[in-house]
Amino acid sequence: MTTLTIEAGAPRGAACLSPPGAIARIARREFRDAAASRWFLLYTIGFAVLAIGVSFMSLAGSGSHGLAGFGRTAAGMLNLVMLVVPLMALTAGAGAIAGERERGTLLYILAQPVSRTEVILGKYLGLGLALCCSVWLGFGLSAGVVAWRAGGADVDAFLLLVLFTCALALAMLSVGVLISVMSRRVGIATGLGLFVWIALVFLSDLGLMAGTLIFKLRVQEVFAIGVANPLQAFKMSVIVAMNASLDVLGPVGVYASRQFGGSLAWILSGVLGAWIVTPLAAAIVLFSRRAPA
């Protein structure tokens, strides 16, 4: 270090970035880091391969190509999305803050002229964009297969599925980031994220069935409890958006259709929106109170 030359003079100090500017810079770096990471690559490839597989199976099941190809594929992909996308988002979110804390990099970033809210929002937006890109890639390849084999009929349903999938990814990412803020170790955060995933995907349905039998819940209570699960809200949103009958969901679906009618889509969208905003807001509040290291 012999080349150091420092000119004397009055220090000019520095101004700091506006909040949107700081958020955008952190988001850009987070997106780049996520896109270059192995998990992103693995999840993206996995989701794309499964999406293409579902597309082929849906088309084969339709009996004749060209008959509502996008609609059938969207319906077929619903369960794939409910299984894979929450897992991607929860694990990505779980590592967001806990990983930085464990590596000791969080303190260093916070020592720069940025606020904690800017850091967490920047990381959220960067990861959210990376997740959405992953989802878009999978759906894009699937759409290519469907368009090639069956034409463009019923594409609206497919686009709505993509839209709601991104909303589901952002909601689960919010939950993951909240878990990450609460955890000191990335391993613990990931473990908690996996537990939440299992609870939402598998245990909630079983719990609701058991609760209905044991407590003899009324249909409106079953609906209220069920729709509180963001995955169920997502599923019902997609079914409503496809103009399909909620009768496929049994008495609860019939009740929801009759009780709420045209406003059901807004209620379900509101639930998904609340799952995006509430955990993220809680994460911001907690993050502002916790020590960085």
Added chain:
Amino acid sequence: MINAERVVKKFGRVAAVDGVSFSIEPGSALALWGSNGAGKTTLIRSLLGVIRFRGKITVDGIDVRRRGKLARSRIGYVPQELAFHDDARLASSMAFFASLRRAEPGAASAALEKVGLAGHERKRVRDLSGGMKQRLALAIALLADPPIIVLDEPTSNLDAAGRGDVVETLRKLKASGKTLIFASHRPDEVISLGDRVLVLEKGRLVSDTSPAELWPTEKAVQTLRLDLGGADEEAAAEILRGAGHAVHLNGRGLCVSVSRERRGVPLSVLASRSIEVRNFEILDDVRREADGSGPKQALTAHGSVR
């Protein structure tokens, strides 16, 4: 430039910083001196506004608790050990921090040039040596030319040559008008760089003095680590302080810095109060290191007094 009033930071019931007040004039260098756990790092983190604390710290009149982001824009921070994404390349790391600090175009290259890392832009952080990482941290701190540089034990992970480089760099920064605040438990660094020394012990400010007052002789100053064999080290430290010695506790013994000619004095002081020094170790030769007139490796000797 910086004012701290009754800063208190507790972790549970333990006060890591306990009612510390100080102020710093522009262009001066303040050393935070004390052993591990004395509260140096916590005080620095409070100054940066990255942890919550009681009391008040202002930087250029800006309250770091209320407007931490603005206060941090005036501070370049060098951590004890650069914690950064190992996969990141130097160029992208510098570009990211330059954008966060609103540095002028070309500032990243200029900062790397200043610290002798020009030409290493394509290297990944994990491929850097400890000294290079420390220089990278310094380069990042110099982005946007902040008037204050805060360093948390910047040489603790470096070898003697690396230490010398960093100290020389900091001397030049000070000469250029920067205000320096640095934590250290190395007396040679404090003597070389510090205009003032805050001596911290268990979170409390036990002395606000100058290096010359802390180590009054111009002759060689040595640090002795005393083994009191289970005697009350805190009481012994108080006795030595009362006799005018610079003392700190580091968890492995009581350390006292003393001129070479008076090495026996602290032992006599303790003996006069019926405190037996079972063994001692000479940790380093402070003046010789600070002046560059002696070997930079720490000298170690052992002895005992009964």
